[in-house]
Amino acid sequence: MSFDKSGKNTGTRRKARESALQMMFSADVINVDGETLTADYWRELGDEDADQKTQDFANNLVTGALANLAVIDDRIRTRAEHWRIERMAIVDRNVLRLAVYEFLYEDTPHTVVINEALEIARRFSTFEATQFINGILDAIKLDLEKAAGEPESKKKTQSSSI
Numbered sequence: 001m002s003f004d005k006s007g008k009n010t011g012t013r014r015k016a017r018e019s020a021l022q023m024m025f026s027a028d029v030i031n032v033d034g035e036t037l038t039a040d041y042w043r044e045l046g047d048e049d050a051d052q053k054t055q056d057f058a059n060n061l062v063t064g065a066l067a068n069l070a071v072i073d074d075r076i077r078t079r080a081e082h083w084r085i086e087r088m089a090i091v092d093r094n095v096l097r098l099a100v101y102e103f104l105y106e107d108t109p110h111t112v113v114i115n116e117a118l119e120i121a122r123r124f125s126t127f128e129a130t131q132f133i134n135g136i137l138d139a140i141k142l143d144l145e146k147a148a149g150e151p152e153s154k155k156k157t158q159s160s161s162i
Contacts, residue, residue, distance in 0.1 A: 015050060016057035017098065017116055021124065023062045024094035034063035065101040072100045079139040091125045092133060099137050103144060110141045 023041045026032070032040075038059040046055070065072060073085050076096050085093055099117040102108050114137045121130045 012051070012054045013057060014116060014119070015047065016054045017061065017120055018123070019046060019050065019054070019058040020061040020065075020098055021091070021094055021120060023058070024065060024098060025090055027062070027066060028090050028094060034059075034066040037066075038062055061098055061101060064105055065097050068101060068105065069097070071104070072097050075100050075104070075140055076136065078143070079136045089125065089129065092121065092129045095121050095125070095129075095133055096136060099133075100140060103137075103140060110144070114138065114141065 019041070022045065023037050026041065027034070027037050042050075042055055050058075076085060076093075080088070080096075088096075095117050099113050102113045103110060106113075114134065117137060118130050118134055121133050125133075
């Protein structure tokens with residue numbers, strides 16, 4: 001899915017990610033399929049000002065994350081040492097799930113995904129949670145870069161520019 005590079009785009013994608021988090025929270029609590037969940041969310045709870053592009057991106061995140069939940073949770077488990085996913089706070093585990101979905105299935109740069117996840121965690125969770133989420137996502141990002149065979153010099157350049 002492609003978005004414009006304008007400043008408004010950031011707000012649109014953030015709004016979509018926040019809506020997706022709310023839907024994932026609901027899915028965690030009531031165990032409903034993605035199509036029903038997204039339709040009900042926009043009809044009952046969704047931001048009336050959200051344009052179709054925002055809704056489509058949020059719906060894609062939710063349905064994609066739910067469809068690939070086993071793969072996503074396995075990836076989180078590899079880096080969530082001493083934490084079972086079921087024991088994580090619902091908000092935290094779903095911020096992680098959405099971010100890992102974007103890592104694996106979207107073309108969003110990994111550092112953008114991490115920054116967005118942290119901003120959303122700051123809004124919906126605790127300070128400690130942002131540190132926890134950052135640690136897990138950073139480790140997963142490094143795993144993915146290593147698996148992709150990214151040159152060491154490129155990693156250093158990216159890290160120093162953050």
